Amino acid sequence: MNALQPAAIATTGSLDVEAVRAQFPILATRVHGRPLVYLDSAASAQKPQRVIDALTRFYERDYANIHRGVYELSQRASELHDRTRRRVQAFLGAADWREIVFVRNATEGINLVAYAFLLPRLAAGDEILVTEMEHHANIVPWQLVASRTGARVVPAPITPTGEVDLDAFAERIGPRTKLVAFTWVSNVLGTVNPVADMVALARRRGVPVLVDAAQAVQHFPVDLRALDADFLVFSMHKLYGPSGVGVLWGRAELLEAMPPWQGGGDMIERVSFAGTTFNDIPFRFEAGTPDIAGIVASAEAIGFVEDLGLEAIARHEGELLAHAEAALAGVPGLRILGSPRRRASVLAFTIDGVHPQDIGMLLDLDGIAIRTGHHCAMPLHARLGLAASARMSIGVYNTHAEIDALATSLRRIVGMLR
Numbered sequence: 001m002n003a004l005q006p007a008a009i010a011t012t013g014s015l016d017v018e019a020v021r022a023q024f025p026i027l028a029t030r031v032h033g034r035p036l037v038y039l040d041s042a043a044s045a046q047k048p049q050r051v052i053d054a055l056t057r058f059y060e061r062d063y064a065n066i067h068r069g070v071y072e073l074s075q076r077a078s079e080l081h082d083r084t085r086r087r088v089q090a091f092l093g094a095a096d097w098r099e100i101v102f103v104r105n106a107t108e109g110i111n112l113v114a115y116a117f118l119l120p121r122l123a124a125g126d127e128i129l130v131t132e133m134e135h136h137a138n139i140v141p142w143q144l145v146a147s148r149t150g151a152r153v154v155p156a157p158i159t160p161t162g163e164v165d166l167d168a169f170a171e172r173i174g175p176r177t178k179l180v181a182f183t184w185v186s187n188v189l190g191t192v193n194p195v196a197d198m199v200a201l202a203r204r205r206g207v208p209v210l211v212d213a214a215q216a217v218q219h220f221p222v223d224l225r226a227l228d229a230d231f232l233v234f235s236m237h238k239l240y241g242p243s244g245v246g247v248l249w250g251r252a253e254l255l256e257a258m259p260p261w262q263g264g265g266d267m268i269e270r271v272s273f274a275g276t277t278f279n280d281i282p283f284r285f286e287a288g289t290p291d292i293a294g295i296v297a298s299a300e301a302i303g304f305v306e307d308l309g310l311e312a313i314a315r316h317e318g319e320l321l322a323h324a325e326a327a328l329a330g331v332p333g334l335r336i337l338g339s340p341r342r343r344a345s346v347l348a349f350t351i352d353g354v355h356p357q358d359i360g361m362l363l364d365l366d367g368i369a370i371r372t373g374h375h376c377a378m379p380l381h382a383r384l385g386l387a388a389s390a391r392m393s394i395g396v397y398n399t400h401a402e403i404d405a406l407a408t409s410l411r412r413i414v415g416m417l418r
């Protein structure tokens with residue numbers, strides 16, 4: 001257990017945000033002469049010192065290629081790398097460490113499932129069910145494999161409040177549905193979907209399910225045992241870890257039945273020009289040298305959120321989000337996209353008469369970093385009748401004062417431009 005834990009969690013059960021902030025060196029940075037207010041954690045989270053230290057420590061003391069050397073250093077590097085896999089297994093509540101596949105990011109995890117699992121099962125007329133609120137990463141890979149086979153990607157609609165219409169979702173799971181894939185948390189609306197119910201609807205019809213947890217694992221506890229899905233993906237860089245490392249979890253029996261999707265070193269058993277046999281899972285899907293240091297340091301990212309406690313993180317971020325909703329509602333002409341019953345971390349908004357790009361650029365002059373554009377969710381923006389929006393998103397290090405600074409800046413911008 002990390003020594004920071006008692007200091008970081010006050011007796012009230014709420015999180016000592018200043019103790020958390022002290023662990024993030026970048027938060028001392030100034031932007032345009034102003035203190036950085038980082039409200040773009042949904043795009044990528046900042047890194048605590050322990051993750052940064054783990055990266056440098058690994059390169060300084062333990063670095064070598066893995067699973068290949070008989071010498072001590074390579075053994076050490078392999079052990080550190082393999083330890084992260086067990087850490088991820090425990091973090092997700094996976095039954096078996098062999099179900100954890102390291103990839104580059106959530107996107108690559110979805111592509112792996114699209115090509116190695118789905119493509120061999122697809123025929124003309126088949127369907128892949130997604131929702132209207134998906135990130136492009138959970139639309140385009142399915143379109144690519146669908147276009148090779150004459151299958152099609154079908155979107156389940158959302159309600160006016162920005163939730164998945166569960167009746168319509170259930171109706172669209174038909175005899176031609178070969179996979180259902182949906183996000184746990186919308187990266188635009190912040191909607192927390194009732195994933196266990198959605199998984200159950202698909203399972204009842206015998207359809208495999210992929211859950212995109214890219215905006216979930218960093219905000220609340222995730223337990224695969226309660227979910228009953230078939231595949232789940234996330235990216236370490238959104239979980240306070242290094243960029244370049246993603247996780248695909250898949251049921252062992254499904255992974256075992258899947259062919260490799262990329263060929264190269266480490267994923268083979270025997271190679272000859274007469275033919276090649278392949279390694280066991282998960283190595284069969286991990287061709288070539290991975291981001292070894294990134295994977296090693298990812299264990300510290302998991303340690304960081306576990307030591308704070310994901311329940312405490314969820315409480316802190318929930319309070320902040322409620323404060324943000326109230327604070328932004330007071331900005332003239334500002335409209336928050338969606339009003340789902342359960343929301344995590346993300347608020348997207350528009351301001352009448354002000355282009356989102358201008359909002360982002362003017363906030364930047366005040367040191368405030370938010371995201372503007374379509375946030376890789378063009379179909380969702382089209383459904384909302386918008387080309388773009390502005391989006392603030394909360395991480396564990398954000399404060400009430402930062403939300404107030406955002407609201408004050410927005411009011412000033414509105415006064416200036418409208």
Ligand code: PLP
Nearest residue numbers: 105106107135137183187214235
């Ligand atoms: N899914 C969701 C819901 C996301 O928000 C994102 C990134 O923002 C992704 C998938 C893709 O993540 P990555 O770019 O790390 O692969």
